[in-house]
Amino acid sequence: MSGAAYYDGQSTRRWEIQLERNADELLIRHPEWERRIHISQIRLERLPGGGGYVLHLAQGGRCEISAGALPPELQQLHAAQLGWLDFLHAHWAGALLALGVCLLLAAIAYFHGLPWFSRATAPLIPDSVVASLSRNTLAALDATRLAPSRLEAKARQQVENQWQRLDTRSQMPFPARLAFRDAPGMEANAFALPDGEIIVFDDLIRQLSAEELLAVLAHELGHVRHRHAVQQLIRTSVLAAASASLFGDYSSLATGLGTLLLTADYSREMEFEADDFSARQLSRLGLPPLLLASALGKLDPHPEEASLLASHPQTQERIRRLQAIFPG
């Protein structure tokens, strides 16, 4: 068996052939026949894993040539036919370049594209979707980790009074509302649902002064104002889709894990934005903007325990930032 075979494109019959290049002509030679083709009419492709070459003939038919059997003159022809894309695909330098481009694009997309995209598309999510999502989230939390508030009516009224001082209307995408819950076994906290309902834990009210609480509520109001929860949801969905396509059919585990790690919480930028919103509201009321910093200090008594998955890994950073912007 020689190293080259010819197929005429009409049958599976294998013709053992000899290949020769004669100036501008390719000579396909079989003991019974001969075919001459101008070299502009042929295209050579290398087969994977050193499996040889395929020679496509423009008028139909093909030759398959084993690795060692390609005449040197045709080897030159193959080299001449390669474009820059073939070069990229064939060499490690191209692969490294591509790898660098991929990593760079991934970084740009993650740090710039994703925030921009979620900010731009958040207002496009229909209100009905945001509302039903928020109701489902709260119902799930109520069923598992939250309990009805056990605050006395008087304390509750005091919080309501503070709430009334805030500007909860202008420029709000959703009507902001206040709700109370007891959260046994969870840290003192407050959070905003995507549709504008702000949930305050009993422990938070007990631990903070009235005005510190006001600062925290204003911060949560900032999240509502800028649709941070909706943005966060979009980021999570995009990342889930991206890692699903990256990991392919390998694992929903990897997809979920990756998404969780990458979107453990609001981004620093979102927290800063809500902090600034809080500071502006406090200034408007003639209160020191640093009230939020002091509230944060009380809520994060173990700054050294910050970890990747902590709910507010950047608390100390936020305090320092507020102190830098509003000295004294």
Next chain:
Amino acid sequence: MTTTIAPETPVASPPALQEYPFQFTGLGSEYFRIWIVNLALSLLSFGLYSPWAKVRREKYFHHATRLDNSCFDYHGKPLAILKGRLIAWSLLALLSLCNRFLPDFYLLALIFCAPLLPWLLLRAFIFRARNTSWRGLHFDFHAEYRDAARVFLGWGGLTIVTLGLALPAFLREVKRFQIDHLSYGGFHLHCNPPLGTTYAIFGRAILFTLAPVLLGAALVAAAGATDWGREQAPIYITILAIATYGSALFIARPYLNVRLANLNWNHTRFAAHRILSRQQLRTLAPIVLINTVLVIATFGFFRPWAQVRLARYRAAHTALLLSGTLDDLHGQALSEQRAIGEELGDAFDFDLAL
């Protein structure tokens, strides 16, 4: 008389079948270079390069697959694929616009679009078959719209209505649709895997998935009798959940793939020839396990190697059983050979692997 004929052999005196194994010559390191350049260019071009990327990928895998010392080839044209994708994308965009601005008509629009689905899939199968060749001869796909509608709307709808009970039957119909209408050199392939065995394989896969739950439930029940056991219950449940997930991913799913591939291919005939598939869970499961771990650990960058390893495994465990030689294939079929040429251009392309 010394010859014995196995009971399931239908032909009185079958000619001796000769085994032609498939081979896969691709290399992970080589495919990685294609994959990463494809990825970079697709990202840089916002996806517009992806049809060219697909053609390179298909060419690589087709070229690397060999039978009787000849490689397969892929002839899809990137522009045809781009055209198909643009039409499919516009359709999806139209649907989502309808959902946003005319939500009342969305359901109606979906119902109107449903009959398009079998047509799109049919075009995809035709495109794929006609653009696949071996020894210069192209495959073809001969189904009519009503065949596709029967499988994808009929059996697909039945699967939804029966809450998944008809899923094994549906997947069997899809496989039969894909293989039965395929032809090469004028000969049709025929695939008729037994329905009962298909259901039995799915049943066993479900059993493999649930085995840790059943085993664990017994353990928890036993441990629940003691105070110590009750305290530890959450840990047990966590371990159980992980074990169930692992067993679904690394045992049940490979089992399903292996047994269904064997069943479908071993019941496929091509003229007087047969296809032999002998994948084994014992040998495939370690590959799946290692692939999954490495793909996750490398943030997806091991994927090209994983795909090559799987392709090599599949090729190595599949063979063609021929009565006669491969050169005969065509000799008998020459008169029926259809001219397939310029019609290749009209294409819808989806990634539906055979």
